[in-house]
Amino acid sequence: MSLVRAQHLSKTYRVGDIEVPAVRGVDFVIEPASFVAFVGPSGSGKSTLLNLIGCLDHPTSGTLTVLDADIATLDRRAAARFRGSHIGFVFQDFNLIPVLTVFENVEYPLRMVQEWPAAKRRAQVLRLLEAVGMADQADKRPDQISGGQKQRVAIARALVSQPKLVLADEPTANLDHDTAYRVLQLMKKMRDEFRTTFVFSTHDPKIMGEAESTFILEDGQLLSAAHHNAAEAAHA
Amino acid sequence: MLDVLSIASRNLARYRRRTLLTLLLIVIGMVAVLLFIAVAGSFRAMMVGQITDSILGHVQVHRKGYVASIDNLPLNLNLKPPMVAKVEEDLKQNPAVETWSPRVKFGGMFSNFVETTAIRVNGVDPAREAATVPLLPGRMVEGDKAGPLVGRGQIVIPLLLARGMKTKLGDTVVVVATNRDGSVNGRTFVVRGILESATGPGGRDGYIHIDDARELLRMSEPEVSEIAVRLKDFSKLGRVEGQFRESLGGLTNKEGKPVLEVHPWSDLSPFANLARMIDLMTLFIKIVLVAIVLVSVMNVMIMAVFERIREIGTIAAIGTPPGRILSLFLAEGLMLGIVGTVAGTLVSLAAILGINLWQPTFNFGQQQNLVMAPTIAAGDVLTIAALVVVVAIVASLQPAWKASRMDPISALRHV
Ligand SMILES: Nc1ncnc2c1ncn2[C@@H]1O[C@H](COP(=O)(O)OP(=O)(O)O)[C@@H](O)[C@H]1O
Ligand SMILES: [Mg+2]
Numbered sequence: 001m002s003l004v005r006a007q008h009l010s011k012t013y014r015v016g017d018i019e020v021p022a023v024r025g026v027d028f029v030i031e032p033a034s035f036v037a038f039v040g041p042s043g044s045g046k047s048t049l050l051n052l053i054g055c056l057d058h059p060t061s062g063t064l065t066v067l068d069a070d071i072a073t074l075d076r077r078a079a080a081r082f083r084g085s086h087i088g089f090v091f092q093d094f095n096l097i098p099v100l101t102v103f104e105n106v107e108y109p110l111r112m113v114q115e116w117p118a119a120k121r122r123a124q125v126l127r128l129l130e131a132v133g134m135a136d137q138a139d140k141r142p143d144q145i146s147g148g149q150k151q152r153v154a155i156a157r158a159l160v161s162q163p164k165l166v167l168a169d170e171p172t173a174n175l176d177h178d179t180a181y182r183v184l185q186l187m188k189k190m191r192d193e194f195r196t197t198f199v200f201s202t203h204d205p206k207i208m209g210e211a212e213s214t215f216i217l218e219d220g221q222l223l224s225a226a227h228h229n230a231a232e233a234a235h236a
Numbered sequence: 237m238l239d240v241l242s243i244a245s246r247n248l249a250r251y252r253r254r255t256l257l258t259l260l261l262i263v264i265g266m267v268a269v270l271l272f273i274a275v276a277g278s279f280r281a282m283m284v285g286q287i288t289d290s291i292l293g294h295v296q297v298h299r300k301g302y303v304a305s306i307d308n309l310p311l312n313l314n315l316k317p318p319m320v321a322k323v324e325e326d327l328k329q330n331p332a333v334e335t336w337s338p339r340v341k342f343g344g345m346f347s348n349f350v351e352t353t354a355i356r357v358n359g360v361d362p363a364r365e366a367a368t369v370p371l372l373p374g375r376m377v378e379g380d381k382a383g384p385l386v387g388r389g390q391i392v393i394p395l396l397l398a399r400g401m402k403t404k405l406g407d408t409v410v411v412v413a414t415n416r417d418g419s420v421n422g423r424t425f426v427v428r429g430i431l432e433s434a435t436g437p438g439g440r441d442g443y444i445h446i447d448d449a450r451e452l453l454r455m456s457e458p459e460v461s462e463i464a465v466r467l468k469d470f471s472k473l474g475r476v477e478g479q480f481r482e483s484l485g486g487l488t489n490k491e492g493k494p495v496l497e498v499h500p501w502s503d504l505s506p507f508a509n510l511a512r513m514i515d516l517m518t519l520f521i522k523i524v525l526v527a528i529v530l531v532s533v534m535n536v537m538i539m540a541v542f543e544r545i546r547e548i549g550t551i552a553a554i555g556t557p558p559g560r561i562l563s564l565f566l567a568e569g570l571m572l573g574i575v576g577t578v579a580g581t582l583v584s585l586a587a588i589l590g591i592n593l594w595q596p597t598f599n600f601g602q603q604q605n606l607v608m609a610p611t612i613a614a615g616d617v618l619t620i621a622a623l624v625v626v627v628a629i630v631a632s633l634q635p636a637w638k639a640s641r642m643d644p645i646s647a648l649r650h651v
Contacts, residue, residue, distance in 0.1 A: 054553070056645050057645055077557070080556070081557070084554065084555020087555075089550075089553050089554050091648070095547075095549075097243075097550070098547075099246035099249075099250055100243070108551075108554075109555070112560055113557075158554075
């Protein structure tokens with residue numbers, strides 16, 4: 001059973017009288033516990049596609065099934081609930097909440113989205129901070145840590161409520177190459193540890209090599225079917 | 237501890253200067269309102285107290301038509317003894333009534349054998365009058381405040397008259413009055429006391445014994461011009477007045493027409509308008525307070541939402557329910573309101589206490605050096621505090637609602 005299944009999926013934005021086709025009839029399947037990249041130049045439709053998979057947007061046509069749910073049928077509230085329980089997000093700009101400590105940022109989904117009991121919550125947050133190597137920075141504020149560290153915290157936040165799927169739209173675009181590489185290694189390690197599917201997007205060809213399967217996007221269309229990096233797949 | 241209130245308080249602390257400015261506005265508004273209520277309210281209570289407790293009483297009962305021509309002090313509109321008895325019966329049965337004082341009032345001439353001037357004479361039962369208007373004996377600037385208010389053959393005159401006529405305590409004077417039938421009668425009195433003038437009606441009021449008044453007017457039976465009533469609880473005036481209107485207003489004459497009229501003090505004194513003006517100003521200043529809190533809190537919350545659009549996009553994307561986003565922002569408004577209210581209340585109470593320690597004096601009419609002693613009822617403080625908190629929440633509603641309805645994608649793309 002696949003985790004995400006898109007059939008003839010399209011998304012067209014309407015700006016006044018002009019129609020902007022951002023995603024044009026794509027078909028793809030994402031398997032559980034895979035490590036997938038959508039790659040393409042700026043404007044190719046990566047964010048649009050990830051927003052659709054992340055239940056942040058509705059398709060214009062075609063079907064998109066995420067964890068057996070037809071995305072088109074979810075209303076605002078249901079979509080929020082669905083995201084809160086099944087999907088983790090990592091953002092290009094990290095988007096940590098500035099008034100919360102590292103610990104509290106990771107705790108946030110367990111407190112304000114789901115309602116875990118305090119003791120369980122604490123154990124889970126510590127476990128994730130440990131896993132991303134940020135346990136010793138737990139009491140710092142976001143503005144006291146580096147970009148790479150922020151993204152580690154963001155990854156911990158995305159994983160803390162044990163989602164099936166983590167979406168990362170250009171997670172490394174604001175990081176230098178070494179840091180970007182280490183963040184991707186961390187994501188992969190997390191996938192290995194928690195069996196969570198990671199889907200990320202990038203316009204950086206150097207980064208795309210880190211994915212185990214890659215979809216190339218151009219003008220809203222998939223250029224090739226999933227290209228599997230055999231060596232990486234075997235490693236998984 | 238991570239919860240809605242702690243996040244809200246940290247966001248308020250994050251923009252410290254703006255938060256402090258908003259709080260300052262709320263505090264200034266609250267201090268203005270509470271001080272006004274305390275000072276104006278005490279002044280109002282003092283003024284009303286002077287009028288009711290030294291002149292009018294709380295409620296007055298007259299024969300129908302008397303008040304309309306009260307300036308003439310008509311003698312043909314007195315209550316006859318059977319009617320007086322009925323009224324007294326009724327007053328006796330009403331548990332809200334503390335006491336009452338029957339009066340015979342007339343206009344007369346006051347003479348010191350050299351000069352003559354006009355006087356309004358109140359014929360009273362000394363004990364009853366002192367019980368009904370307890371501040372009256374205290375207004376005596378000359379003469380014994382403690383003894384009976386006025387005995388047979390004695391007169392208490394206002395300072396205005398004493399000064400004008402150069403009359404002293406113990407002097408013998410003449411009061412001349414026209415009787416109902418048009419004949420004139422005069423009598424000598426010994427000045428037993430001189431009253432400090434009160435403001436408004438009463439400035440030319442002298443007091444003699446009610447029996448002397450009846451003799452002077454050659455009444456064949458003990459008539460009464462007005463009955464002044466004192467209630468046990470002045471604050472229940474409205475309700476008791478209603479009871480009176482029903483019971484006393486229901487008494488009819490042989491033709492079936494009502495014979496009596498009932499008036500609260502406020503119908504009888506021009507100062508009631510001043511009291512109403514103070515009430516109106518209190519209302520206005522409350523409206524200004526509401527506007528200040530509404531505008532300042534709404535302004536700060538609109539800015540808070542605008543500045544944090546990406547943050548809102550983030551928490552919405554990761555699945556925070558819209559209701560919780562709403563409550564995050566409402567909590568900020570609520571805390572602004574509560575902190576502002578607490579600070580405003582403390583500063584106001586300190587200011588009121590300060591005024592009481594300082595004891596500034598002021599003049600009211602003829603009365604000099606009245607000490608301003610503002611007080612405020614806990615109920616007023618609570619009402620204003622609740623008002624501020626509620627307005628702060630209301631002011632946050634629209635911005636908070638906007639935040640909770642934000643589309644995560646466009647919010648995240650916001651720069
Ligand atoms: N909200 C929108 N309204 C109109 N056009 C949009 C909107 N979002 C994206 N687009 C357009 O859709 C296309 C794909 O955009 P996007 O998905 O952001 O691409 P990428 O993330 O690969 O850079 C672009 O041409 C972009 O201009
Ligand atoms: Mg993009």
